[in-house]
Amino acid sequence: MNPFQPSHPVNPKYFANRKNVVEAFRLALRNASETRSVAPTNIAVLGSWGIGKTSVFNKFEHIALKEMEDINIFVARVQLNPSACTTISDFVTFSVNEIERSFDTQGSIKMKIMDKMLTWKIKSLSFSGLRIEKKELTQHPVSVFQNSLEELWCRILKPEGIKVGILMFDDLHYLAENYPKGLYDMRSVFQSLALRDVNFMLCITGPTALFVKIRTLAEPFARFFDKYELKSFSLDETKEAITLPLNVEKIDVKMDEKVIEKIYELSKGHPYFIHFIMRDVLDTGSNKITFEDFEKLYPKIFLHMGKSKFSSDLEIASDKEKEVLFKIASAYESVSFSDLGKQYRSSLYRLEEKGLITKTQRGKYLLYHPLFREYLRCQR
Ligand SMILES: Nc1ncnc2c1ncn2[C@@H]1O[C@H](COP(=O)(O)OP(=O)(O)OP(=O)(O)O)[C@@H](O)[C@H]1O
Ligand SMILES: [Mg+2]
Numbered sequence: 001m002n003p004f005q006p007s008h009p010v011n012p013k014y015f016a017n018r019k020n021v022v023e024a025f026r027l028a029l030r031n032a033s034e035t036r037s038v039a040p041t042n043i044a045v046l047g048s049w050g051i052g053k054t055s056v057f058n059k060f061e062h063i064a065l066k067e068m069e070d071i072n073i074f075v076a077r078v079q080l081n082p083s084a085c086t087t088i089s090d091f092v093t094f095s096v097n098e099i100e101r102s103f104d105t106q107g108s109i110k111m112k113i114m115d116k117m118l119t120w121k122i123k124s125l126s127f128s129g130l131r132i133e134k135k136e137l138t139q140h141p142v143s144v145f146q147n148s149l150e151e152l153w154c155r156i157l158k159p160e161g162i163k164v165g166i167l168m169f170d171d172l173h174y175l176a177e178n179y180p181k182g183l184y185d186m187r188s189v190f191q192s193l194a195l196r197d198v199n200f201m202l203c204i205t206g207p208t209a210l211f212v213k214i215r216t217l218a219e220p221f222a223r224f225f226d227k228y229e230l231k232s233f234s235l236d237e238t239k240e241a242i243t244l245p246l247n248v249e250k251i252d253v254k255m256d257e258k259v260i261e262k263i264y265e266l267s268k269g270h271p272y273f274i275h276f277i278m279r280d281v282l283d284t285g286s287n288k289i290t291f292e293d294f295e296k297l298y299p300k301i302f303l304h305m306g307k308s309k310f311s312s313d314l315e316i317a318s319d320k321e322k323e324v325l326f327k328i329a330s331a332y333e334s335v336s337f338s339d340l341g342k343q344y345r346s347s348l349y350r351l352e353e354k355g356l357i358t359k360t361q362r363g364k365y366l367l368y369h370p371l372f373r374e375y376l377r378c379q380r
Pocket of ligand 1: 005017275
């Protein structure tokens, strides 16, 4: 089995680095289980595409359910997507469904509360008129959500001895994009719940700009979280991301130190590209990879990357945006707005929104990764 899987979040046993956010989570969990006055720390994991946000959630879940044996914990995951966030009712319906579907606890509690969770879900959805059978809305969806969560805590979790509930919302920007006020609502819900001694810790992920774009509405929401921004790995961290899965799975592959350094240089420590390259390296089946072997292999890996990643990046760009991408790729390193001209202003904005380019602090535009730049250069 190949432990490197670029298109899936990493299995917690191969999870490398990210010590700050992991330690903060452990501490927050301990505190939430011990303090008498309930005011749990909420955690926001922020970062760009493929940087490892969902992997951090997998790790959180693993810590809560496998490491903290002395505390009874309830965990539920809500993986948001655009259609789940078209309206606030959709968001509440989807969240209630997902909480019931995904929840987990340690030991036997899960079996004990399964039926109760199902009843809770049906009641929550019918109460709001969100079920198909009942058309008219009897209560605002935000109140429904708050009441449902309070009921979940007071009637199901607390009586079973659960000390902390963790609710994780992955990719919250889908809600923010369609309904920015939803972020404010989320804060009201969780703040009110905390006042009522409902011990839910809220964890969210989103792009770094989640709190920036909708500043006035989101500011109180931003203050509600301890924020952790994920960055690409350093050279040492890249080494850990490569060697840990090999050691855990006792995979006997000898790799020159220079190969790891080269992978770092190519990937710039981006976890997705590290996994992509390592997956293809292991798929060769060789048990010794010298620097020369890697140099020979790399063109094939790069071609594969083009097919499975960069070509779909290019597909989401319009013809005019493609033109801008090729212009940036052929520039020395980055371009400024004035280098391109007024007619490309909106394209730059849209490309940034699509995550294909990034803006530096000095107002210059760069392609999102040097490997994408390389790919574009090869297309021309
Ligand atoms: N801490 C880590 N250790 C090792 N590999 C990691 C780590 N974090 C992420 N990866 C690898 O990076 C890739 C992307 O991770 P993940 O899906 O968690 O990112 P994401 O930020 O949630 O992406 P998206 O923006 O697409 O939702 C995966 O291949 C994963 O295995
Ligand atoms: Mg993700």
